[in-house]
Amino acid sequence: MTTNLAEVDVVVVGLGAAGGVAVLPLTQAGLNVVGLEAGTWMNPGRDYKADEIHNNVRSLVTTGNKVAGEVPTVRNSPTATAVQQTRHPMMNAVGGTSIHYHAQSWRLNPWDFNVRSATLERYGADYIPQDTTLEDWPVSYADMEPFYDNVEYAVGVSGKAGNIQGQINPEGNIFEGPRQRDYPMPPLRSCDFLDHMYEAGQSVGYHPYHGPAAINSQPYDGRPGCQYHGYCDRGGCDVRAKNSTDVSTIPKAQATGNLEIRDNANVRRINVDNTGKATGVTYLRDGEEFFQPARAVLLGCYTYENIRTLLLSTSAYYPNGLGNNRGQVGKHYFGHWDIQGGTLVTALFPFDLNIWYGAIAQGVMVDDWADDNFDHSGLGFIGGASLHVYTEKHPIGAAAMGTFGRVNRRWGSEWKDFIKENAGRTQTAYIQTNTFPYQHTWADLDPNVIDPFGDPVLRVTNGRKQNEPMAAAHAANKMEDWFRAAGATDIVNTGGGRGPALSTHAHGGTRMGTNPDTSVCDPWGFSFEAKNLGILGGSVMGTAGARNPTQTIQALAWRTAHHLVQEWDEITA
Amino acid sequence: MSEKSSSGRDISRRKVLQSAVSATSVSLIPLTSCTTPVSAPQKLLSREAWLILEAFTDRIIPADANGPGAVAAGVPYYIENSLASWNAEELELLTTGLFALTSAARNRYDLDFQLLSDNNKDALLRDMEDGKIDTFENSAAIFSRLHRLTLEGMFSDPYYGGNQGYIGWDLIGYPGAVMSSTAQMQQMGGRLPPLHTSAYGSDYDGE
Numbered sequence: 001m002t003t004n005l006a007e008v009d010v011v012v013v014g015l016g017a018a019g020g021v022a023v024l025p026l027t028q029a030g031l032n033v034v035g036l037e038a039g040t041w042m043n044p045g046r047d048y049k050a051d052e053i054h055n056n057v058r059s060l061v062t063t064g065n066k067v068a069g070e071v072p073t074v075r076n077s078p079t080a081t082a083v084q085q086t087r088h089p090m091m092n093a094v095g096g097t098s099i100h101y102h103a104q105s106w107r108l109n110p111w112d113f114n115v116r117s118a119t120l121e122r123y124g125a126d127y128i129p130q131d132t133t134l135e136d137w138p139v140s141y142a143d144m145e146p147f148y149d150n151v152e153y154a155v156g157v158s159g160k161a162g163n164i165q166g167q168i169n170p171e172g173n174i175f176e177g178p179r180q181r182d183y184p185m186p187p188l189r190s191c192d193f194l195d196h197m198y199e200a201g202q203s204v205g206y207h208p209y210h211g212p213a214a215i216n217s218q219p220y221d222g223r224p225g226c227q228y229h230g231y232c233d234r235g236g237c238d239v240r241a242k243n244s245t246d247v248s249t250i251p252k253a254q255a256t257g258n259l260e261i262r263d264n265a266n267v268r269r270i271n272v273d274n275t276g277k278a279t280g281v282t283y284l285r286d287g288e289e290f291f292q293p294a295r296a297v298l299l300g301c302y303t304y305e306n307i308r309t310l311l312l313s314t315s316a317y318y319p320n321g322l323g324n325n326r327g328q329v330g331k332h333y334f335g336h337w338d339i340q341g342g343t344l345v346t347a348l349f350p351f352d353l354n355i356w357y358g359a360i361a362q363g364v365m366v367d368d369w370a371d372d373n374f375d376h377s378g379l380g381f382i383g384g385a386s387l388h389v390y391t392e393k394h395p396i397g398a399a400a401m402g403t404f405g406r407v408n409r410r411w412g413s414e415w416k417d418f419i420k421e422n423a424g425r426t427q428t429a430y431i432q433t434n435t436f437p438y439q440h441t442w443a444d445l446d447p448n449v450i451d452p453f454g455d456p457v458l459r460v461t462n463g464r465k466q467n468e469p470m471a472a473a474h475a476a477n478k479m480e481d482w483f484r485a486a487g488a489t490d491i492v493n494t495g496g497g498r499g500p501a502l503s504t505h506a507h508g509g510t511r512m513g514t515n516p517d518t519s520v521c522d523p524w525g526f527s528f529e530a531k532n533l534g535i536l537g538g539s540v541m542g543t544a545g546a547r548n549p550t551q552t553i554q555a556l557a558w559r560t561a562h563h564l565v566q567e568w569d570e571i572t573a
Numbered sequence: 574m575s576e577k578s579s580s581g582r583d584i585s586r587r588k589v590l591q592s593a594v595s596a597t598s599v600s601l602i603p604l605t606s607c608t609t610p611v612s613a614p615q616k617l618l619s620r621e622a623w624l625i626l627e628a629f630t631d632r633i634i635p636a637d638a639n640g641p642g643a644v645a646a647g648v649p650y651y652i653e654n655s656l657a658s659w660n661a662e663e664l665e666l667l668t669t670g671l672f673a674l675t676s677a678a679r680n681r682y683d684l685d686f687q688l689l690s691d692n693n694k695d696a697l698l699r700d701m702e703d704g705k706i707d708t709f710e711n712s713a714a715i716f717s718r719l720h721r722l723t724l725e726g727m728f729s730d731p732y733y734g735g736n737q738g739y740i741g742w743d744l745i746g747y748p749g750a751v752m753s754s755t756a757q758m759q760q761m762g763g764r765l766p767p768l769h770t771s772a773y774g775s776d777y778d779g780e
Contacts, residue, residue: 399727412635
């Protein structure tokens with residue numbers, strides 16, 4: 001028995017980093033919006049703790065009810081049986097993963113939008129990675145700039161511009177694309193260790209800068225500045241200085257009076273009519289099934305659930321899943337090649353760093369070995385990685401440090417003596433590599449593993465890549481040089497790594513492009529096949545930059561919502 | 574999601590464990606403050622298992638010239654608490670592992686594990702970690718989990734029963750949980766003075 005509700009203008013599925021931003025331009029334009037969220041509101045005073053057991057061991061902030069049953073399976077060859085993973089990056093709550101993320105908040109480099117054509121022009125066809133399905137984005141950095149700006153001011157981003165309308169400022173990132181104005185807030189506070197790394201970076205010829213963060217460096221929008229207590233990672237912010245959408249854009253959208261939020265709403269299917277147009281969504285709430293009709297649907301879940309929801313929404317018009325009549329849903333999926341992919345450079349210093357407190361986004365960044373910021377001639381790969389050195393060290397993690405070969409076993413008096421001296425003297429760099437889509441990596445429905453509703457979970461097939469490990473290893477060596485210049489005595493460098501299958505930076509699967517035969521979404525983020533279905537999230541991104549994707553996801557979401565407002569009559573006709 | 578009663582300190586430890594074990598939706602309840610943990614029969618682990626666990630954690634982080642170790646910090650309490658709560662699924666495996674360890678001690682030295690000399694305990698633990706004890710299935714994986722739980726107990730917020738008196742945090746120089754840090758608290762050049770503060774503030778007084 002399904003209860004049919006009254007039609008609204010727009011239903012947004014998922015109120016996380018993406019959907020939580022899209023609701024703002026929609027409601028400000030006067031559209032009547034229902035936001036469906038599988039989780040509920042977090043209560044900062046109750047739910048967020050300066051406690052490693054709470055956040056990092058028990059994962060109490062990030063563990064939601066719905067996601068636990070729908071973790072994707074993974075296999076490393078197309079003939080293997082995929083195995084369900086135990087950890088997942090998704091989160092169900094109003095605000096979604098923007099609650100517990102590190103809040104490093106970037107614009108992509110202009111190069112990221114046209115990697116294929118820029119590579120052909122500068123290095124030739126031999127430098128296009130083998131087996132890649134890489135295409136230029138259908139939008140340029142210049143197209144994105146106004147939307148990046150909107151997000152930086154509406155969400156609240158701290159940072160220092162490196163390029164305002166072509167004026168380069170070496171206090172910021174000199175490699176960034178031109179921006180119309182500076183950030184609304186200065187960068188997060190620096191600290192002694194970061195100042196030390198900054199100088200060391202300059203001494204080896206790099207261009208260090210304090211990276212941007214969606215965290216208040218000073219009071220902003222009625223909320224306080226960061227308190228640097230050191231439990232940002234996988235934790236929420238108890239003073240609301242981290243600008244997750246539940247404290248930034250969503251309340252602003254609610255203030256218009258045009259947003260109705262239904263929490264604990266588990267969306268099961270997107271419905272369509274016999275012309276392939278989306279008619280609304282079917283969801284469960286408290287065991288009851290509802291149909292919410294809408295003129296337009298914006299799907300804004302995490303990448304895995306965006307893909308899965310489309311594949312599960314089969315109909316006579318879409319027998320292989322919604323918007324999938326050309327078989328592109330799930331293709332061009334990839335995980336971001338970063339620390340989860342195994343690229344780790346860890347340094348030991350002969351002095352106490354005192355980086356217990358702070359925040360992961362409180363850091364110094366180097367872009368010299370990322371993107372196309374250096375000449376790749378003769379190197380045999382494209383792209384590279386950003387290098388990020390940061391604060392926030394938790395005591396259990398510190399004590400569980402590697403021992404750099406100095407003691408044989410991680411127990412006993414010899415080891416105790418080692419960690420007594422060194423637990424506060426080590427740090428691991430955060431290295432994020434430009435990552436591209438490949439033919440042999442994709443997502444589809446698992447034939448064996450189901451969620452608690454009996455629906456198949458997503459399955460990721462993860463093939464080997466050649467370009468990314470080379471780019472990552474190149475950058476890791478540059479990181480090693482940087483740490484040594486700062487006085488590190490011991491370094492463990494794992495090189496390029498193997499790359500992740502699942503990722504907290506999952507990209508692709510509903511790629512945005514100009515060609516419906518190789519992409520799911522049009523250049524505005526709407527399904528080529530169901531024209532009143534927009535898709536929000538990392539799933540629309542065709543490449544990963546050498547940096548965290550969230551601000552780009554948010555700028556794209558804003559742009560898609562803006563387009564819906566502008567072209568309302570045509571899209572909903 | 575969270576987890577405490579307002580009058581936690583009035584609840585006896587045994588009652589805490591009983592209620593935690595019997596509850597279907599297990600949640601953590603704050604423990605009595607306990608600066609000198611004692612080896613006493615417990616509700617969750619048998620006395621025998623407790624003694625083996627205590628001896629295990631004592632060799633992982635021994636009391637020595639660098640100060641008190643895991644036992645003085647109450648690490649076995651942390652482990653038992655976690656097994657009564659969020660690690661309940663591991664209780665059977667890890668208890669079986671503790672008994673397999675003491676069986677190996679009896680086989681090799683004719684004594685229970687906790688009665689061995691430190692050298693003999695360490696020799697057995699090395700073999701356990703390396704998976705070299707024939708009669709001890711999954712010994713390396715069980716060692717790894719007990720080792721990890723020992724570190725968690727030593728270096729977690731004392732709210733959870735370990736790190737009593739901030740022994741673990743003092744060892745590595747973590748000053749304590751704060752709600753706000755200053756730039757001065759991020760200065761290099763020597764250790765910061767200990768703060769001895771729990772994230773649970775006045776709900777917990779570890780000293």
